[in-house]
Amino acid sequence: MIILGIETSCDETGIAVYDTERGTLAQQLFSQIDIHRQYGGVVPELASRDHINRTIPLIDTCLQTAGISLSALDAVAYTAGPGLLGALLCGSAVAQSLAFSLSIPSIAIHHMEGHLLTPLLDNPSPPALPFLALLVSGGHTMMVLVNAIGDYDILGTTLDDAVGEAFDKTAKLMGLPYPGGPELAALADTGDSTRYQLPRPMTQRAGLDFSFSGLKTQVRLLIEQAPPSAHPDIAAAFQAAVIDTLTIKCRRALKQTNAKDLVIAGGVGANRALRQQIEAYCQSNQVRLHIPPQNLCTDNGLMIAHAGAMRLAEANKDYRIDCQARWPLTALKPCPPSCS
Ligand code: ATP
Ligand code: MG
Numbered sequence: 001m002i003i004l005g006i007e008t009s010c011d012e013t014g015i016a017v018y019d020t021e022r023g024t025l026a027q028q029l030f031s032q033i034d035i036h037r038q039y040g041g042v043v044p045e046l047a048s049r050d051h052i053n054r055t056i057p058l059i060d061t062c063l064q065t066a067g068i069s070l071s072a073l074d075a076v077a078y079t080a081g082p083g084l085l086g087a088l089l090c091g092s093a094v095a096q097s098l099a100f101s102l103s104i105p106s107i108a109i110h111h112m113e114g115h116l117l118t119p120l121l122d123n124p125s126p127p128a129l130p131f132l133a134l135l136v137s138g139g140h141t142m143m144v145l146v147n148a149i150g151d152y153d154i155l156g157t158t159l160d161d162a163v164g165e166a167f168d169k170t171a172k173l174m175g176l177p178y179p180g181g182p183e184l185a186a187l188a189d190t191g192d193s194t195r196y197q198l199p200r201p202m203t204q205r206a207g208l209d210f211s212f213s214g215l216k217t218q219v220r221l222l223i224e225q226a227p228p229s230a231h232p233d234i235a236a237a238f239q240a241a242v243i244d245t246l247t248i249k250c251r252r253a254l255k256q257t258n259a260k261d262l263v264i265a266g267g268v269g270a271n272r273a274l275r276q277q278i279e280a281y282c283q284s285n286q287v288r289l290h291i292p293p294q295n296l297c298t299d300n301g302l303m304i305a306h307a308g309a310m311r312l313a314e315a316n317k318d319y320r321i322d323c324q325a326r327w328p329l330t331a332l333k334p335c336p337p338s339c340s
């Protein structure tokens with residue numbers, strides 16, 4: 001089965017063609033960074049307008065790269081939420097119109113399930129159920145117990161900022177351009193993480209919840225007191241505090257659940273230092289780590305096409321344009337066993 005994936009939940013137009021037999025056939029990504037940079041963050045209306053312009057040309061390019069025509073498609077998967085409503089509507093309108101005109105079914109995909117399932121893509125030894133997933137992105141921070149595909153228990157979540165959001169806001173405090181996360185990470189890699197001591201929030205008390213807004217405030221105080229030349233060291237201290245906190249919570253969740261497989265997904269999963277530290281922990285504790293390549297941690301169309309392949313049983317010809325800006329992961333239905 002050949003599935004077209006369409007991702008437009010935020011500021012990236014991601015398109016991909018995935019074949020359940022042959023794997024990835026093509027993918028295209030257009031990032032709107034240059035559009036939003038001058039505003040210091042995503043402007044929803046501008047995001048929607050650009051998705052409208054990009055989606056169809058990127059689909060054409062993907063089909064050309066894959067060497068197939070529209071008639072070869074068996075289904076269209078699209079991000080139906082959570083995300084910016086206007087942006088979601090652009091992708092879903094194209095997806096439903098295309099599916100309708102081709103008389104093929106469409107599949108509504110949950111963006112965070114797209115992220116979560118990415119480490120299962122082209123993985124010769126996929127995680128064994130039940131497994132643990134740390135989802136760390138621009139809008140979410142969750143520790144999830146995956147009982148089955150679609151059957152999720154949220155063991156912990158952030159009480160305030162998401163990790164990616166904390167990276168972005170902290171970067172902004174240092175005057176780094178949007179999107180600050182990768183810029184801050186690059187600066188941190190040049191600094192000394194031991195010069196400033198920052199707390200590892202929520203690690204002293206029991207449980208798997210997170211909080212990152214206090215850390216951001218601590219960094220603001222440091223920035224106000226220190227000269228700009230100290231920014232690399234402050235960035236390094238911030239990054240170390242975040243990574244230690246995430247590592248401590250993963251260790252706790254692995255012990256609590258007895259899971260032997262850990263998935264990390266979402267944009268912050270692209271962070272090099274985080275990958276190294278978690279990998280080292282997993283290696284010395286006989287935990288199998290599954291983490292996508294960096295380009296598939298951040299938003300992309302392939303994760304949506306792939307999730308669509310896993311949820312083919314839900315493909316339908318209702319053609320309803322029904323997106324949800326907010327959509328809890330726990331509202332999803334488990335996939336029938338045949339889906340994976
Ligand atoms: P969500 O998936 O929660 O809806 P999103 O789709 O906007 O949010 P992603 O595309 O998954 O988020 O990830 C983007 C986030 O990841 C941004 O906050 C960005 O700063 C962060 N990020 C990307 N690369 C890195 C990195 N190397 N280090 C730290 N953070 C990073
Ligand atoms: Mg983005």
Ligand code: FE
Pocket residue numbers: 111115137138266267298299
């Ligand atoms: Fe995302």
